Amino acid sequence: MITLQDIQAAKRSIADIAYVTPLLQSEQLSRICGNQIILKAEHLQKTGSFKIRGAANRVKQAAAEGAKYVTAASSGNHGQAVAYTANRLGIPATIVVPEDATLCKVNAIKAYNGKVETCGMTSAERIPRAKEIALQEGGVYIPPYDDPFIMAGQGTIGLEILEQVDDVDAVIVPIGGGGLISGILTAIKESRPRVQVIGVEPALANDTYLSRQRGQITSIPASSTIADGLRTSQPGDLTFPIVMKYIDDIVLISEEEIRQAFCFVMERMKQMIEPSSATTVAAAMFGKLPFTGKKVVTVISGGNVDLEQAARMIGGE
Numbered sequence: 001m002i003t004l005q006d007i008q009a010a011k012r013s014i015a016d017i018a019y020v021t022p023l024l025q026s027e028q029l030s031r032i033c034g035n036q037i038i039l040k041a042e043h044l045q046k047t048g049s050f051k052i053r054g055a056a057n058r059v060k061q062a063a064a065e066g067a068k069y070v071t072a073a074s075s076g077n078h079g080q081a082v083a084y085t086a087n088r089l090g091i092p093a094t095i096v097v098p099e100d101a102t103l104c105k106v107n108a109i110k111a112y113n114g115k116v117e118t119c120g121m122t123s124a125e126r127i128p129r130a131k132e133i134a135l136q137e138g139g140v141y142i143p144p145y146d147d148p149f150i151m152a153g154q155g156t157i158g159l160e161i162l163e164q165v166d167d168v169d170a171v172i173v174p175i176g177g178g179g180l181i182s183g184i185l186t187a188i189k190e191s192r193p194r195v196q197v198i199g200v201e202p203a204l205a206n207d208t209y210l211s212r213q214r215g216q217i218t219s220i221p222a223s224s225t226i227a228d229g230l231r232t233s234q235p236g237d238l239t240f241p242i243v244m245k246y247i248d249d250i251v252l253i254s255e256e257e258i259r260q261a262f263c264f265v266m267e268r269m270k271q272m273i274e275p276s277s278a279t280t281v282a283a284a285m286f287g288k289l290p291f292t293g294k295k296v297v298t299v300i301s302g303g304n305v306d307l308e309q310a311a312r313m314i315g316g317e
């Protein structure tokens, strides 16, 4: 398992690449929720999501070990983060994306000088291809969450929250493969164990919720949730034990709640966030938190939403 020291080392390692992101507040959201709600604004992070933290920590480690090439298998935030970091470090990167990847995502990777290769429609096809390219080029495949350096990088958000928010009582975190929450859990529970950490999943992608209930990694069929960053089918081998050890609770959010939270943040707070991040706002808006009167930080994990999808959500489709 990763330790607090790993996260402190990650914080030093990524300081020249990732931003320390600001906090945002909404009095109206706090009133609706009955808790003081503070948003940790990772949608304003470089490349538009927290994924740069783990990617920077992992790619720097690869570079230190002499890697001359990196690859990843993701059309989304992880792919952009790996491409950006590799470019900053002067290492070539190939990002393997699905055949139906949207042009705007492909262009974002290319804008960071990443090479894009399309392969199949599923991660089961893309991951072996990304690993194969890494092997051919004498490089390293960078996984999205189930890796100690990735988890430690994401955990730097936990350290920042403890520094930025005096007397924080609880932190609300979305769960995909669990890299983000396992890092934050380690940072927080190993420095201030009384701070509660609550995970959030879409009801349509409740793999970690079910796994926790059963006490073992459990997979679900491919999910169609609008929260595309949370569509994993099961938690990771490295992330899940940390979730089991430390998490206080996991709450589930409906698609309509995600949509309404997205619209609230857009209309009232003037912020563009992506559906995966709107889940934590939805947890506050729709009475899912098991307490009131507390100081609560909700992690806004990213802001990369394409405008057509945003328009559909605003239109209520």
Ligand SMILES: *Cc1c(COP(=O)(O)O)cnc(C)c1O
Pocket: 049, 051, 077, 078, 144, 145, 174, 175, 176, 177, 178, 179, 180, 181, 229, 230, 274, 276, 277, 301, 302, 303
């Ligand atoms: C990747 C991602 C998540 C989930 O993170 P995991 O480490 O896979 O749990 C949540 N929100 C956004 C915006 C993401 O890109």
